[in-house]
Amino acid sequence: MRKVSWIISSLMNNPAKHYNILHLIDTTGHGGAETVFKTIVSGLDQPRYKSYVLLSDHGWLFDQLSAEPGVRVLVFNGKGRFNFSLLQKIVKVIRKYQINLVHTHLFGSSLYGSLATCVTRTPVVSTFHGIPDWRPDDLFNKIKLSIIFARAKAVVFVSEHLKNYFLTMAYIRPRRTACIYNGTTTPKVCKIDKHQAKKELGFSESDILVSAVGNIKPIKGYDVLLSAAESLVSRFPDVKFVVAGAPADTTYYQNLLNLRVKLNLVDSFFFIGYYEKPDIVYKSSDLFVLPSLSEGFSLAIIEAMAHKLPVVATKSGGPEEILENGVTGKLVSPGSYTELAQGITEVLENQSFQKKISENGFGVFLNKFSEIGMIQQYQYLYKFSINT
Missing domain, CATH: 3.40.50.2000 (Glycogen Phosphorylase B;)
Known part of the structure; x- marks a missing residue:
């Protein structure tokens, strides 16, 4: 502490x-x-x-x-x-x-x-x-x-x-x-498994969920995540992107919906709004991503670490003090959809790397956050x- x-x-x-x-x-x-x-x-x-x-x-x-x-x-x-x-x-x-x-x-x-x-x-x-x-x-x-x-x-x-x-x-x-x-607290023992959590959100067991949690506003960089997703869905057909957060900026949110249509991501990128049971979102996920342009800290990152999720995040201020690149997570430049896509790819393709940063991240959460x-x-x- x-x-x-x-x-x-x-x-x-x-x-x-x-x-x-x-x-x-x-x-x-x-x-x-x-x-x-x-x-x-x-x-x-x-x-x-x-x-x-x-x-x-x-x-x-x-x-x-x-x-x-x-x-x-x-x-x-x-x-x-x-x-x-x-x-x-x-x-x-x-x-x-x-x-x-x-x-x-x-x-x-x-x-x-x-x-x-x-x-x-x-x-x-x-x-x-x-x-x-x-x-x-x-x-x-x-x-x-x-x-x-x-x-x-x-x-x-x-x-x-x-x-x-x-x-x-x-x-x-x-x-x-x-x-x-x-x-944040150590998650309570969840009564449902990952498959059931995915089902509750409307996904199948075979879907690979890449999640982001946070209110929808420009500083959160969800447009960058959409652009990164466009380059990933053909390579990873089972990957689905899920954003859990309320539209704090309705104009920006509408622009995101329009961009999703333009990039042909309607069937692979989902905005589910504010979800009252965030543990279900984390439990269902296979990878957590934070695409923010600026973050004072990031409570969502440590919540993901507490759920033993691998994390890909931008070097947007606070995340650099939470994650050690390559040890407890993957850090990329903010605003770069190509770097974000590369970071997500590196984690999805390397199971041993996923396990390493997940376990190390959970240990840091217990000791520091x-x-x-x-x-x-x-x-x-x-x-x-x-x-x-």
């Missing part, structure tokens, strides 16, 4: 206390950041940590966390470019529930949390999950980032790549930064931020 050494040394003699934590996030749908958010909230040590969650709307996160014992979920339906009422709501919640620390996720919530706690003087921990979709030379957003960095007791990045990127955007003392990799390890590091960070 990766340690945040500067935190641990400050906590050795600190007595156990009870803390009220307010969790904020920009979005409520199903995605990597939202999944990590849910994992942290539901996995904190109770009753030492009492969690309060303020969401902008109902949705997947609301449904998931409302069912969690000991978690108080609040919804504030606010719209607008800058929502002063949301600031007031955060201040009110902090005071009403005697919040000891605010944990924010993503850029917007981190800004609102930072501004609100200027009033309450409550410590803030801000977690960044990916590179924001604004230009590096955007002065206004750089000012916002400087406010977040100035107010936060600690800023967490989910990869060193992401940390290095943000440190070029605004100043923050290195002592107040930490890299905490996302974690466990859910328990991630939550422990956040709990250390909470106590450090509150007590110093």
Whole structure:
């Protein structure tokens, strides 16, 4: 488990206390950041940590966390470019529930949390999950980032790549930064085998499934995967490509459907939408692929590793810190459908290579990317931020 050494040394003699934590996030749908958010909230040590969650709307996160014992979920339906009422709501919640620390996720919530706690003087921990979709030379957003960095007791990045990127955007003392990799659980024993899982998704036992998991938007590079698939289906007639993810960008999704028709891939490339049982997707798969153009980390990769799948991924930032090329996975250049096709071919044609990277990847998952390890590091960070 990766340690945040500067935190641990400050906590050795600190007595156990009870803390009220307010969790904020920009979005409520199903995605990597939202999944990590849910994992942290539901996995904190109770009753030492009492969690309060303020969401902008109902949705997947609301449904998931409302069912969690000991978690108080609040919804504030606010719209607008800058929502002063949301600031007031955060201040009110902090005071009403005697919040000891605010944990924010993503850029917007981190800004609102930072501004609100200027009033309450409550410590803030801000977690960044990916590179924001604004230009590096955007002065206004750089000012916002400087406010977040100035107010936060600690800023967490989910990869060193992401940390290095943000440190070029605004100043923050290195002592107040930490890299905490996302974690996931070891899959529960599945009651169905691979053949049954394929059947549940509508495929036959002989189909070789190459899967990708993630919301559908341009940064995910599914157009690159489609182009790679065109060059592979004639060579591997039993291969079927499956993308499990909700259309976050409907225009891009429609363009993908049009491209699928143009490339004659309607019978071999499938978009199945958000699937409520992702374990079935992984269980049915023979190979996992991540074609992203940019990734802050990639929760989907470690989920695939946890399911002992061979992984082909792009060198898009976070994946290079998860996979060692040729040892725990296959890494290719982002945006290159030829390299992606070559990487997939190398894995599909070499059974011993498949076995090697699958087994090695599972071992790395157990040692480095466990859910328990991630939550422990956040709990250390909470106590450090509150007590110093």
